[in-house]
Amino acid sequence: MIRYALTRILLLALGLLVASVLIFATLRVLPGDVAQMIAGTEGTPAQVEALRAELGLDRPLATQYLDWIGGVLTGDLGASMLTGAPVLGELAEKARVTVPLGIGALVIALALALPLGVVAALRRDRASGAALAMGSQLVAAIPVVWAGMMLVVVFAVGLGWFPAQGFPRGGWQQPGAALAALALPALTIGVVEGAMLMRFVRSATLAALGQDYVRTAAAKGLTRTQALLRHGLPNVGMSVVTVLGIQIAGILVGAVVIEQVFNLPGIGRMLVADVGARDLVKVQGELLALTGFVLVVGFLVDLAHHAVDPRQRERA
Known part of the structure; x- marks a missing residue:
């Protein structure tokens, strides 16, 4: 190891x-x-x-x-050419919006993808399973900008449950208002990314159902669902861990776009503004920080997969 x-x-x-x-x-x-x-x-x-x-x-x-x-x-990403402000300090400030947004989107994506993907696999021969599979394909194909605008029309303009744009001036000193401002953006990213992940969970579950040990457990008296829950889910979980790094990268890209749609003062919106202002030092620091985050996530996913999968340990 x-x-x-x-x-x-x-x-x-x-x-x-x-x-x-x-x-x-x-x-x-x-x-x-x-x-x-x-x-x-x-x-x-x-x-x-x-x-x-x-x-x-x-x-x-x-x-x-x-x-x-x-x-x-040495931990210094440089200073803005336009304002002279340290890049690392501004990244830390904007991360107070982007990081909670990404975490919320990831939680929503997992909460949707894991149970629905398993159900879609278990009911693949039924109308409900086919509907879930088709629905995930349709939602995954929706551009995140369009999905965000539709959610604004329904839940912000129509029902008035959430603010359409912006973030409270007091930031997290107003936790209720801050969470409300991030609810629709997180839901937008989480639903689209969750639909993509659900398709993978369904495929991984179908592969697990076809394994000999699951069929043997079913032959000994367990139902297909019981055999999957007792013996197949660990393999499904390892498969999900494998693609988790890709999903987090997708959520990060989605956050850059959604922050423009919902006018959120996060890293994505700052990056777009700095590119337009041609602030080279700030942009290169921001891009390196984002790239480093994605690479570190992939590194941690690799370690987790290696730790939980005995086949990986044997190859090492």
Whole structure:
């Protein structure tokens, strides 16, 4: 287990290094000049060049990258070129919206996908099972923006149960208002991601039902449901753990979009605004933090799967 963990840590570090190079290089080929944006339309060429020197944009790209990655290794993601505010501090502030949103969406997705996926598999030969399978395919195909707008029309505009947009100025000092503001966004992401996960749970459950040990248990007098619950669900659970990292990445991408729809002051909305403002240092810090989060989640999922699956331990 220790050897496997060390190998995964090395791969994680390599993935972060490659991601940092790609992020830095990609942002440097985008059109626009942050120095020109700061100077404005009335800025003279001399003023623009002075700003470029002040911001360090006139240095070789390799030097800029090494300075940036050196700061990252010490826990410093840099400071905004426009405001001078530390990127890490702003990420921590915006994460107070994005993280609860993602957790809520994940809980909703799991609460829908696990029981409904199992039921759809157990009733695959019945109309209810076919309806659940078809419904999951339809919901999974719905764009998250459209789903959010429909939920706003029904639950915010029509029924008035939740606010349509925004987040309370007091933040989590107003917990009731904060939870109400995140309810529809979390439900939007959770339902769409839950439909995708449900299809996988159904497939994993069907595969478990076809295993010899489940059929043997059924032949000894257990019903198909009892045999699955006693002997098949552990394998279904391991399969779900395997794709959990992908689902969390999907939830993160959904949060970036949904924060625009619901006007939430989270990381996604900040990232879109910073890209438009051409704030290179801030954007590259935000992208690296998000990429690192996804890679770490994948790393933890790999460790969990290795720990609970004896076949993985034997291969290691």
